[in-house]
Amino acid sequence: MATGRTHRPATRSRGIPEATVARLPLYLRALTALSERSVPTVSSEELAAAAGVNSAKLRKDFSYLGSYGTRGVGYDVEYLVYQISRELGLTQDWPVVIVGIGNLGAALANYGGFASRGFRVAALIDADPNMAGTPVAGMPVQHTDELEKIIADNGVSIGVISTPAGAAQQVCDRLVAAGVTSILNFAPTVLSVPDGVDVRKVDLSIELQILAFHEQRKAGEEAGAEAVVADAVAEAAAADVTAAGSAAEAAPTAARAENTDRKGPDGDVPAVMPA
Amino acid sequence: MATGRTHRPATRSRGIPEATVARLPLYLRALTALSERSVPTVSSEELAAAAGVNSAKLRKDFSYLGSYGTRGVGYDVEYLVYQISRELGLTQDWPVVIVGIGNLGAALANYGGFASRGFRVAALIDADPNMAGTPVAGMPVQHTDELEKIIADNGVSIGVISTPAGAAQQVCDRLVAAGVTSILNFAPTVLSVPDGVDVRKVDLSIELQILAFHEQRKAGEEAGAEAVVADAVAEAAAADVTAAGSAAEAAPTAARAENTDRKGPDGDVPAVMPA
DNA sequence: ACTTGTGAACAGGTTCACAGCA
DNA sequence: TGCTGTGAACCTGTTCACAAGT
Structure with a gap:
């Protein structure tokens, strides 16, 4: 990597x-x-x-x-x-391509926040041949084969990946090879990219896991004790606590607000990780 | 203050x-x-x-x-x-409700990363009466009227908001009143919640804007100079740049993530701390 | 040998508090 | 008087580098 x-x-x-x-x-x-x-x-x-x-x-x-x-x-x-x-840099037009038109990809394609901020969805790309031509958000889905041409023709430098985790790296490589230098990754995978390419990742399940952490803590506090119970159980359970293999990615952000006066949300750090 | x-x-x-x-x-x-x-x-x-x-x-x-x-x-x-x-806190079961079943809500409902991490979608809720009963991700959408009952019956403490920005605060208030203490907000809006309730937000357009910033910077660097050009133009243009994005943000969706966060500005987190 | 665990230096970000200016 | 702009204190998080185990 x-x-x-x-x-x-x-x-x-x-x-x-x-x-x-x-x-x-x-x-x-x-x-x-x-x-x-x-x-x-x-x-x-x-x-x-x-x-x-x-x-x-x-x-x-x-x-x-x-x-x-x-x-x-x-x-x-x-x-x-x-x-x-x-x-x-929003005073200029940023054409973007969305690769992977599943539920999330479609949601992104329909997201109004793009257009209103200087971003223009130049194309929707999916590997499924059956989707080719199908209109999503008023625009026909194009096949992955067209990826390089689409990027070149539209001068796209920002790509959004909303494919399954397994296809993400491959798509990423093609995007980069075709000239894309900024990627927003929704797939729960760590992408490897050459120097000079920015990747920001968003993972839905990570946010939930962080919430769960705090939620758990609240409950414990209430109970008064901290007995992080299971310690003996640990060994036994360890064997199959997990399953599925997809999941999270990194991203932090949090916000907090208060009702009555002051408040502060929080800080967030960007992280564009360099390969 | x-x-x-x-x-x-x-x-x-x-x-x-x-x-x-x-x-x-x-x-x-x-x-x-x-x-x-x-x-x-x-x-x-x-x-x-x-x-x-x-x-x-x-x-x-x-x-x-x-x-x-x-x-x-x-x-x-x-x-x-x-x-x-x-x-x-993933060794326990966390029932969650998703409010706002539009494109994004549906995507979230279908997201496998939840179930595989100890989260269970207890219910899908939407304000549109026509959606009630419609199956999404194999589960019938329920009307907002049922919100309080659903939360109470399932012991839900984590809620996901994927409604349009305009409805978010109201939904948030109801969730909190019903007992939810952790909220994952996808609506492009700042939510006000009472002390003790955690809110994390994910905003896709923000991520793209951050990428645009770096992308713009790369371009400028390449050009050699740093001259943030348009400076004189600024004054002139300032007057009516405004409308640029009136489309407003209606649709919800988004994601944002990054590094860390949360913390308390002032009297925020009651400092969780188990002894 | 090899790799963890961690004190200490470092870096970046947040908050304070007030000087400066309309 | 009121609010911005900012140096400086403070705090959180990152990185270094090595002592401590196995």
Whole structure:
């Protein structure tokens, strides 16, 4: 597997912190909502509440972009929307292909959040010949054989993989070979990619497992004790605790909000793992 | 705002770091694969490679769980699978309900990764009366009216929200009122929940936006300069960039993941800590 | 020999608190 | 007066490197 250890080539240190980048979409969404309500300006306190973060963090984040606010007043909504969009690269058109049109792929194809954010689904690709031509989200599914041509013809640089785990690496390799340099992976598999290619993974079951961890902890707390019971049972049960082999991937994120005053959601770290 | 600023410095305790918890599912998946291949033991180096992290981090993570390895040898696969499963609370059955059976909800209902990890879909709920009774993933969709009863009858404590953004908060409130204490939110909205309830969110468009950011950066780098060009244009364009994304986010779907998270800004997590 | 387990250095991110400016 | 912008403290997480076992 790729061993690209070069994570962050110091050379680019002038950049915006990853944690901040990961929050920009959040701010953008909150700002877009304000914009639609024709709100002209917003304070860091208000915007932070809408985005679910605390104001100090928000101000710090914005400070990395530049000084776009006005002391004593707040931020100009429209101006900020533009600046953040530009910073994220959303002012340009990003054609993307979705490979693997199963339940999830179809859901993604129908997701409105793409188009409204500068992303354009250039093609839906699936390995099943029977699906070819079938319309999904108003667009015909194309066969995997066309993959390279589609990517070249549309200048696609971002690919979404929603195939079964077993096909993911192969699809990934073809996407990369065809020129894709950013991949959003939904398959529960660790993908190996050459240096220079970004991969972000999303795994539905991982999120649930993390919730289960905290849920379990809540229950134990309530009970008062901690007796993590089973210790003797461990050995015995160990043999078949697991089964199926598909599952999770990595991704963290969490949010937390509170009702009554303050609150802070949390931090999230991006992780684009380098091969 | 900063009223009761009672810091909670001493709150730290025997807990496992959030970042570590977020990686446990990854290790578990890799271990499960090894287990299926009947591999008896594995070194931190091998397992780390399979999980996509570096070995030092993996060993550090495991050290929080206890000393489950054998120096000079490695870790016993079966034993570790059990220990991690137990730590995550996966040795028990977690009934979950999925609210909002659109494309994404259906995809989630069909997702095999749930069942194979101790999660059981107890019910599929949707507000559309026409969907009631319709089988999805082999199970009839039930109407929202039944929500409270379903949760009570099945002892559900984890809920998944895959409704449109507009309905999310309302659904969330009902889930919480009915007893749910952990929520996985796919709707592109910030949810407010009372203390003690965990919310994790997954937003697909956010992941894509983060990829776009890095993709844009790559392009610029290639071009040689860093000149974030358009600076003068900014001012001019700012005025009406606005509408760009009015389509709004209606459909739900999304995913987002990343590294770690959760933690409390202020008085958040009551600090779980079993003595 | 070989690999774990971990103190300690390091890095990055968050929060504080206040100076600076409209 | 009010709110932004930010240095500095603080805290969490990562990496190093080696002592401790087997």
